[in-house]
Amino acid sequence: MSYQTDLRQFAEYLHTTYELEKPAQADHTLIRSWIVTLMEQQRDPRTVNRKIACLRSYYKFLLRTGVISKNPMLRITSPKVGKKLPDFLPEDSLNGLLNSFAFPDTFVGVRDQLIMELLYGTGIRLSELLGIRHDDVSLPARTVRVTGKGNKQRVVPLNPTLLQVLERYIALKQHEFGSGDNARGVLLVTNKQEPLYEKFVYRTVKHYLGQITTASSQQHPHVLRHSFATHLLGKGADLNAIKELLGHANLAATQVYTHLSIDKLKAVFEKAHPKA
Known part of the structure; x- marks a missing residue:
């Protein structure tokens, strides 16, 4: 369900910002612009990384099924995530x-x-x-x-x-x-x-x-x-x-x-x- 939500948000961003109808047509610059937008919205880096993981799986699928000939995610890097210290009780x-x-x-x-x-x-x-x-x-x-x-x-x-x-x-x-x-x-x-x-x-x-x-x-x-x-x-x-x-x-x-x-x-x- 999270991946489905991520893909829908990505598709809406491409349509609204670039009037692109199909995410399969996006190159690495458009994908990167979405990631930058998410970071500017102060999204948690873990959330952003999950969305990137979703896109990695999606574009691998498109490549495997022959919809695309080149994977744009190969040029995308994930933002660094700070280590979260675990909670413990006194x-x-x-x-x-x-x-x-x-x-x-x-x-x-x-x-x-x-x-x-x-x-x-x-x-x-x-x-x-x-x-x-x-x-x-x-x-x-x-x-x-x-x-x-x-x-x-x-x-x-x-x-x-x-x-x-x-x-x-x-x-x-x-x-x-x-x-x-x-x-x-x-x-x-x-x-x-x-x-x-x-x-x-x-x-x-x-x-x-x-x-x-x-x-x-x-x-x-x-x-x-x-x-x-x-x-x-x-x-x-x-x-x-x-x-x-x-x-x-x-x-x-x-x-x-x-x-x-x-x-x-x-x-x-x-x-x-x-x-x-």
Whole structure:
């Protein structure tokens, strides 16, 4: 739908500005003029880049189908996009919520607590959370096996508090539904024993994080992943270790968290450097 909107806007621009009826007739100068117009309208560079990506796909299609003989997008470059620092929650606020909030001692209450504890205690992605099965969990080893992007698996340790909540949840789930699926079934389920889905987790996380923040940008599951990484780095964890825990393919993806800990780095610098 976004691409359709982008193509319509591009076609309208060409028709209004240059009286051009078909976008296939546009050369790189006309395409570039549209991009400049978008930038002059103070459009977000990410939005502009998405529109450029749309045009790249469109003109590749025209070239492949023989409508055009030369791709005008080869001479188009995308505007640079500044790195957006991820949102995270203060350590005190998040720990206060997880340690002090009175989650109901029921299947639903303990399951909700487990969702929060897993996301923050392991830093896993939402998709990884939904994919955890009973045989991925090893209570004796205090670990969980998660399947990340590209079906790459990694083993993540479980902290003692999380382990207690997990054991309580498994016991309540068995009491509620029996032990039929506890060997290989999905770990997290609804109160109707159906696998959890994205919107369910989003609503759950939003409800509980709403207790400590009013910012909507800080009320989604990925904030807990960002908080996990930021708090680990703030406590002195090795960046390569955080990379492995998060399941990042390269260190560059993990290095964004170093910008979030600048206050901590300043404090270390002022305390340790002879000239500070």
